[in-house]
Amino acid sequence: MAPVRYVVYGAGAVGGVIGAHLHLVGLPTTLVARGAHLDRVRADGLVLDTDDGRRAVAVPAAAGAADVAWTDDTVVLLTVKSHQTDAALDDLVAHAPPGAVVVVAQNGVANEAAVLRRFARTYAVCVMLPALHLEPGVVVQKCWPTPGILDVGRFPSGSDDVADRVAADLRTAGFESVARPDIMAWKHRKLLVNAVGDVSTLLPTGPEADQLAAAVLAEGEAALAAAGIPVVTAEQDDVRRGDVLRPRVDIADFRGNSLAQSITRGLPTEIDYRVGEIVLLGRLHGVATPASERVLRELK
Structure with a gap:
């Protein structure tokens, strides 16, 4: 072949x-x-x-x-x-x-x-x-x-x-x-992972960031449930990842995610397709998403 x-x-x-x-x-x-x-x-x-x-x-x-x-x-x-x-x-x-x-x-x-x-x-x-x-x-x-x-x-x-x-x-x-x-059930879990990760681009590590990330995750879970969209559990995602993704310890100059990379390079970002997707689903299905809207608004 x-x-x-x-x-x-x-x-x-x-x-x-x-x-x-x-x-x-x-x-x-x-x-x-x-x-x-x-x-x-x-x-x-x-x-x-x-x-x-x-x-x-x-x-x-x-x-x-x-x-x-x-x-x-x-x-x-x-x-x-x-x-x-x-x-x-x-x-x-x-x-x-x-x-x-x-x-x-x-x-x-x-x-x-x-x-x-x-x-x-x-x-x-x-x-x-x-x-x-x-x-x-x-x-x-x-x-x-x-x-x-x-x-x-x-x-x-x-x-x-x-x-x-x-x-x-x-x-x-x-x-x-x-x-x-x-x-797509796996990709919708990854969507939530990305949305939560975007909080780290907005806020430094600390209690405020932790609270905002938890709120974004809860809003995303609620919006997906209201939309009737299948999504694998966080536990299934954890099992799939296991210890496969072993981070290098020698990369100290830049540890941000792909959104942070775009911002660093002065390029347009795909924020509308990350946490913005949670905002859209919330609006479509009557789920309030104030935390997600904050991240979207401040990173646009």
């Missing part, structure tokens, strides 16, 4: 780490990047910073879908920020095969439906992959030796041979990955 060809659309922290590892195990991979980051990757390779040191990975890179050599067995891993999804989809619709598989490896829970409007073969990944991208040409893998957990399933539900194949390739590349028919 011929190997799947991967197009990682968005070569930032998450996409860069995934794409580098796929390429390193010999799976045909092309990164889609832009600007100075693309220039550096094309000139010198993508620098992958791990606990084992830095190495330049000579993975092919493209400026957009028009520069990709598409085949019928190409799988797109969509890894741009959520607010960049529409532009990425416009590009993919213009140049990718209509029957392309698009696997959503993004934060939030709104991207999958947007992709499904454009591509019938839509899949979702619950991304647990701490990484950094603060300088052009470099991505930092924050966990070692396993880079992350990337479970996958079909959207809106179910599993099939494609999900199994993608999960197997991700395992080959060093990630923890299984195919899950209820992948």
Whole structure:
């Protein structure tokens, strides 16, 4: 069986780490990047910073879908920020095969439906992959030796041979990955994890931050329940994570989450698709979300 060809659309922290590892195990991979980051990757390779040191990975890179050599067995891993999804989809619709598989490896829970409007073969990944991208040409893998957990399933539900194949390739590349028919229940738990984590971007560690985080979590749980949306328990999430994500101790310069990275780089953020999703669900289903609204308002 011929190997799947991967197009990682968005070569930032998450996409860069995934794409580098796929390429390193010999799976045909092309990164889609832009600007100075693309220039550096094309000139010198993508620098992958791990606990084992830095190495330049000579993975092919493209400026957009028009520069990709598409085949019928190409799988797109969509890894741009959520607010960049529409532009990425416009590009993919213009140049990718209509029957392309698009696997959503993004934060939030709104991207999958947007992709499904454009591509019938839509899949979702619950991304647990701490990484950094603060300088052009470099991505930092924050966990070692396993880079992350990337479970996958079909959207809106179910599993099939494609999900199994993608999960197997991700395992080959060093990630923890299984195919899950209820992948969106896992992504909704990850949504709550992200929303709570965003409090740390707003407030320093302390009692006020703890109280606000607890309130955001309670609001998120209530909004999901009111909407009738299945979500795995925190205990199930803890078991899945286990001790897989072992943080490096040598990264002292920056410990913020992906939202904090965007703010640090002066870029637009995807806050509307993180804690903002809780605010939206609350408004749709009559659940008050004052704590979540505060985080959204002060981090916009």
